[in-house]
Amino acid sequence: MASSNLVRHSQSIKQCGVCETIAKIEVKCIDCDLFMCETCKRNHSKYKDAEIHMLVDIKDITVDDEYKYDSCNKLVCPACIEYEHRKHELKKIEHACTDQLNKISKVQDEVSTVTNLYLGKLDKLEKVNHLQYNEILHQIKQDQIEAMGKINQTYNDEKEKLERQRFLISYIITSRKDTIEKQQENIEKQKKHLHDIAQSRETASFFEKKEEFERQLEEVTDSIYSNHYHSKILQYTKGLVFGMEPKTTTNEIDVTIQQEYNADFNINDLKIDKRKTIWTSSIDNINQFEVKKCDENLTFTKKTSCPAEIGQIGKIGLTNMNNLVFISSTGIHILKKMDEKIMKIVGFTEYKPKSIHISKENQLFIGMSFDDVKNSTDKAIIKVFSLEGKRLTAKTIFNTGNKFLINGSVTGCATFNNETIVGKETSNKGTICYIDYNCKGDPHCGRLIKLNLNRDIQWVYRGSIIINSEKSPFNPCSMVVTEQDNIVLLDLNQSSLHIIQPNGLLLTLADLSLVGIQSPRLMTLDGDGHMWINTLRHTKTGKLYELKISGF
Template sequence: MADNISMEGAQMPQICHMCEENTDIKFKCLDCAFLLCPRCRKLHAKVKTEYVHQIVDMRDERAITNATKTNRVIPIRCEFHEDENYIMCCKSCQQLVCATCIVTMHQKHEMGDMKLINSAKVKKLKKYQDKIDKIILPNISRNYNRCDDLMEFHTKEVDRAKSGIRKWQNYLIKTVAQFVNEDADEFCEQIDNNMEAIKQNILPQLSELDDMKRNIKEIRSEIDRVTSSNDFTQMIYIKKSIKSSLENLNAQKMKERTQYFEFTQSELRIPKLGEMALKTVFHLQCTQSIQTRLACIDKMASYNGKLLVRNLNLKNVCLLKTFNNEIIEKQKWNIDVKDITVLQTGEIIVILFDKTELRLLSKRQHVTSKTIGDCTNIFFDTAPQIPTALHTTRDNKIIISTVETGRDWLPMDNPCTVEILVITAKSELIFRFMFDKNLFCFPNKITSLGTDICIADSISDYSGRLVTLDNKGKVKWTYGDNETNSVIIADMVSTPLCNIVLLDPCQSMLRVLDSKGAFLNSWSLRDFDIANPYAMTISNDEKIFIGCGQVGSNLHILEFRE
């Protein structure tokens, strides 16, 4: 039956979407959502390919249901021809095309069925979906929890700092006020005491002078009277009285000058509340220690939840994976290597002793051949220089350090010619920095800090330093470059927040530097029950792995918060 719609309370019959006249609706195109009459049904089928238009009888509910459940390609309007839908996929151009596109722009190109292409795309997207579920979302959750922890930590630190400031402020205000008040009271008391001494000194003199003043005034009055009366006898008496008064006046001795207090304000020196210093948040704890059955781990690299290690005693390379807190050996190569690194694609690159070539390890399981050619392929050649260390950056570039031919692999005290190379994952050269016996003695470890290159340079068996270059090969800073601040670096990693962690095996210690080479913190690995540390790497989920030179628990996992 035809679909009806309600209009002002009445049921109005639908009309055919093509002829817009016939109300005898019998069919529907599920792709275009067109209602069709029997005559237009054939016309509509001819407009586009039958494979695009799925036209069903509206009376056949089962057909509608089955068609809805099928994996149909949803019609998409062509961006170049608005009246047409995409019907195929051009394999040559890797884009969807409509009928007009095929004729006008994609003649003689190889076409593919949209359903097959769609199926391949869906399959690929499902792989991405699996990657999102297993890698991306866990990383986001981990980073979110880390940021949430940091926010909580900093919020508490802010509250604690402000509370301490206010308490200390109130203490200082009360202390200063009390001190000033006591000082003012003491000063006023001294002034009052001095005033009493002044009174005892001056007041008697004032009284005596008042008496003398009164006598002199009486004598003066007598002089007026006597001179008027011409009384000679009285004149003689007055003269004697004046002479006596003058003698008394001259006889009066002023006591010592009285001292007085003059208040002088002290220079205002505002007491400092304290000092503010930024402290870097960097906490570290050992979360797991694992027995690997390996005698000595002295080289490490991490990728996609796996660990690549060199077993120094047996001189082989093992690919390990943790499972239920245990280590499973996935693959082994019976070759001795100088250094190892892993590309993000999982390809393993190694340096062999006395060879100028970087080699790719074969992915065959448990390669036991002792012939190097059987288990490696040449990846890059550094000739005539000899490679000493490798590192894969976060953007999948490889950094290589090399020394001049004939240089022993052990560190030497005098500088040598060193090249630092940066290449792509396809072994294409990007940068080459040459240092002609003016900087390095023996570069034995590399890591990267953004675009900077950090190189551990061994000066001797018992001293070393860290040299950091910018992306133009210029020295930015060094750490441990003098006798009082020398450091032996067995391994090092850079963290996502641009800190560098150095492994000092002699002191069994980790040191942390910031991106400018400033010292931040240090930990004794003995506090984590870690003995004989030889190697270190950092995983994708930002855990630090420490490999040790002992049998038993020789692989330790450290987690940190920056």
């Protein structure tokens, strides 16, 4: 009943804590510690942060709540007690302070207990973390020891394998050399014997031995020079700690002459299309030869004479549609196979175009000549055009002063087309390599340069010390890029092929004189991957060879 009476009392008319008028109390705001009438309750919602205040309906306040909510914890004077604090719990100051100190001490003890427990847990976490660190570090060291052991074993195995392969190749070469040296010794003996017979004037015996000696010489020559070149080379695939193993292999390079033709006419450049039609350029003509219709001599299938205003014809290239693009002294032109019309793509008034390359996307890369230019700095050394003659400035390559992209003239260029991954280096696609032929200084000085996508020099190849020297300088006269993105260079002076990997390292050298090819000057690839090489004209005719190649 007491509680009921208190509720009824609370709902009775009393002074509103906001408007301070006698009114029926509806709610109490716990946050403001004020009783409010209906009017002030509505106005209260307009207060700042009122939405987070707690309003309690007056009928829900119990006796305990009444006393609880009516303890304001304020210092009051006797006058205020009667006016504002009549129902508040009152204590003497000294008693209230003692009570508050006891409460604070109790709360402090509780906080201290919780804090110490939490600190204890953090200590345990720190110990666990340190223990895990030592454990994992130990595992890493064990893995390192195991991995190093495996790596050492792997590389020792590869080294032993490499030694065996080197020994085998050396044995083959040494055996071949011994055979040839024995043949030479035998020839010298036979020659001396023939000389003795001649001195004895045994004529019949002399001519019999002479014929035998000539057959022997021919056999020796045939055993040395054939239409087949075969060699073994050592290769190494670089290994990574993670992902792949190093690998030493023996690769076999094979070059075989398939056909050879006499070419009793001038050839400025050479290309072959997918149908095995040979295209050549001379000073004022574009010539076509059907391989299937030729015997040992190349005979014209079609001959296109160019008008005098076009000028002298130089290098040529084939588009994807087998239309011929060629350089002349007046610019770049195209000969369309369908209607045999010649149209100018772009003209040149400054400097001379020296070489041409047509990419798989039918973009024209024109290597420029700087034979008569004193300073090639900030000049376009390779200009790039579309077949419509639009200059692709984003791809045109300039010889900026601090990069030294060229010392002479671009006598050959090619693009790479494959995405490759070698170690941590990726992608050759879109990069370019070219021959920089220095005609200003040493007339036989050349180098091969590869540029990355930013047109910075990635590497430079200046020949091989095995065959090139000051007396036998590197003289690259023609180049192609294979489907595997290996670069093949013709060395005119040494009658050799330099086969360069995409990373700029020499894969191998192939001496073409061993298959009877001397002074190679022009080279192209057909759709079957066969290599066609034209040689300099010596006495009466030059030669055109079709070579089947493998191993690179």
